[in-house]
Amino acid sequence: MTEQITADACVIGGGPAGLVFALALAAAGRDVVVVEKNEDFDRSFRGESILPDSVWLLDQLGLLQPLRDQKVLEAHGLDISENGRPLLSVDFRRFDQPQPFPMEIPQPMLLRVITEAASRRPGFRIIRPAKAVGLLRVSGRVTGVRCQTQQGELEIISPVTIGADGRYSKIRDMAGIEHHKAPLERDVLWFKMPYPQIWEPNRYRIRIKQDRHAIFLPTHPNMVRVGFNIPKGGLKDTRAAGIGALHDRMDELAPELGSLVREHVTSWSDTIMLDIFTTVVPQWSIPGLVLIGDAAHTLSPILGHGVNHAIMDALVLARLVDRALAGPDTGTALDRAGIRFRLVREGKVRQARHLQLRQEKIFTLASPPATLLRRSLYRMINGLPPVKQRVLGRAYFTIPQVADPVAQQLQAAEA
Ligand SMILES: Cc1cc2nc3c(=O)[nH]c(=O)nc-3n(C[C@H](O)[C@H](O)[C@H](O)COP(=O)(O)OP(=O)(O)OC[C@H]3O[C@@H](n4cnc5c(N)ncnc54)[C@H](O)[C@@H]3O)c2cc1C
Structure with missing residues (x-):
């Protein structure tokens, strides 16, 4: 017999996007169930470089100290050289930001710390190993998800389902949402x-x-x-x-x-x-379902932007979903929240993608004139500290480290 449970939101995928969303919504007093197909968080080489913005967000969520307690590493500088000769050197201490340093945080450690914090909220629940195998629908609207667990089949009924199942998202396919994959x-x-x-x-x-x-x-x-x-x-x-x-x-x-x-x-x-590729997904939501993180926009690992955008997506969407759940016509409000979410986030994601593609192009230059140009460009930037601050600032500081960056992003999208 199929077991059924209900929640205010059901999240498929216990990666950075899904877990931060669940933590933020549970902190707002909502019931959230996360379904994760793996039993543990063991993954190597995934999302270990965390941009200063994300470090700052993790601090706002109360997660930075528990991570520091485990002796994660800070990067204080960046050196670029060609043929053994220095081209560009960056000192992150020169950035006047509350959190100026990127950090190296193994993803298993990050996910464990987020889950521990979320588990202190009564509304949070994670079920693993449990694999989402189908979407539930009523009159075309997604009303939850069907999962395979070790105990058998489970249905989670929820007014909103969050597809946070990563770069090879099956939820995206189940929802019939198109995506364009562009290999680098x-x-x-x-x-x-x-x-x-x-x-x-x-x-x-x-x-x-x-x-x-x-x-x-x-x-x-x-x-x-x-x-x-x-x-x-x-x-x-x-x-x-x-x-x-x-x-x-x-x-x-x-x-x-x-x-x-x-x-x-x-x-x-x-x-x-x-395998390096980016994914552009023209539509991030359908009635009853919203995609976030890599499922909505796979970025390349260049400059380590993936986790940053996963966390920011999660915080913006959690705020919008919480507000929608508080109103009278929840279904309509949640659908509007899904559309608004993309309007708020897509521009920032596009900027990151352009920056990454430009950087990758610069690395692929091979002919002597082109490499000479690259050398001159890096040296010119290195020799002009204000330009260096601006260029590097665009890569490393993508959201303002201010009291409420989520409200700021929501307002900026309205302006
Ligand atoms: C090799 C590698 C190196 C990277 N390095 C960096 C880096 O240094 N810095 C950086 O910022 N980003 C990096 N990235 C990108 C970063 O890992 C991702 O952007 C980030 O993890 C996205 O988070 P997410 O929660 O959207 O997806 P994911 O982290 O992929 O999480 C998706 C989760 O969904 C689960 N899942 C999938 N299908 C189902 C299902 N049917 N049912 C239940 N659960 C399911 C998966 O098990 C997984 O736990 C790297 C990526 C790779 C692959």
Whole structure:
């Protein structure tokens, strides 16, 4: 027999978007059920670089101190170099913001801390492992979701269902919402190894050589996360060349790490591939259902914007849903909230996507005139501190760190 439960909102997906939404709505006194298909939060290489804006939002949610207690890392600076020569150096301390530093927070730790905070709210419930397998509808309106759990089938009946099931969203497909996937020119291979002792701590590094580059991010507890580009769909050929090809690539970009890389990356199974694409979803809601986070707009990992937008989506939508649930005609109010949500958020997401695509294009330049232009551009920015503050500020500080940024975004969309 199918069990049935009811809630003010039902969330599919316990990632950053779904969990922050649930935390914010439960904090407003509503009943929220999160359905997560995995039993635990174990995921590596996912969303570990957290922009200063998100650090600030996490602080507003009371989550920053519990994260700091687990000794997460702050990045204090960024160095970009080409062929071993410095091009651009950024000191995050120079940004006059309450939270100027990006942080490196492993996603399992982040999700655990959000869930612990949400679990202190009586209205919050997470069911896992539980996989959403179908949407419930009455007269075309989504009225909840059907899930498979270890105990059997479960139906969650709710006036609003939130599709927060990530970049390969099945809820989006079940809802019949179209999406356009745009692959970027290259994929990225990631690996981790101990943080090199010869390097100054707490700095991001980007090393470039023609159209090849690698990024080096300090990561918890005392490691470095390395990502380097490979041709789109080129994993098989890259692997066929043997692990020595990876060592050679690192010798090109970070020769001082040669022995460390050889010691800690001994086979391709020490690496993980990220298929880089962005997704544009023209419609983020249908009656009774709203998509948020990667399900609504997959971004590329360049500059680490994905978690930022997932958190901001969650907070804006939770405010709108709470207000809609308080009114008389809940169904109509929730549908308006879904439409308003996209109007508020889409512009910011589009800006982030353009910024990422522009940055990726700059990294792919290969010809001597084009690389000369790139070098000159970075050096020019580096030599003009006010320009550097403005350019980097646009990448790293995308929402105002003010008392109520959600209200600010809602007002800005109205203006
Ligand atoms: C390799 C990699 C590296 C990245 N690095 C960064 C970075 O450094 N910084 C950054 O900001 N962003 C980064 N991103 C992007 C970032 O991880 C995402 O933008 C962010 O996690 C999106 O959050 P979300 O909650 O929308 O989706 P997700 O985090 O994908 O969460 C979706 C959740 O839904 C669950 N789910 C899916 N289907 C179902 C179902 N049918 N039923 C129940 N549950 C379901 C999944 O198990 C998952 O827990 C990276 C992404 C990848 C893949």
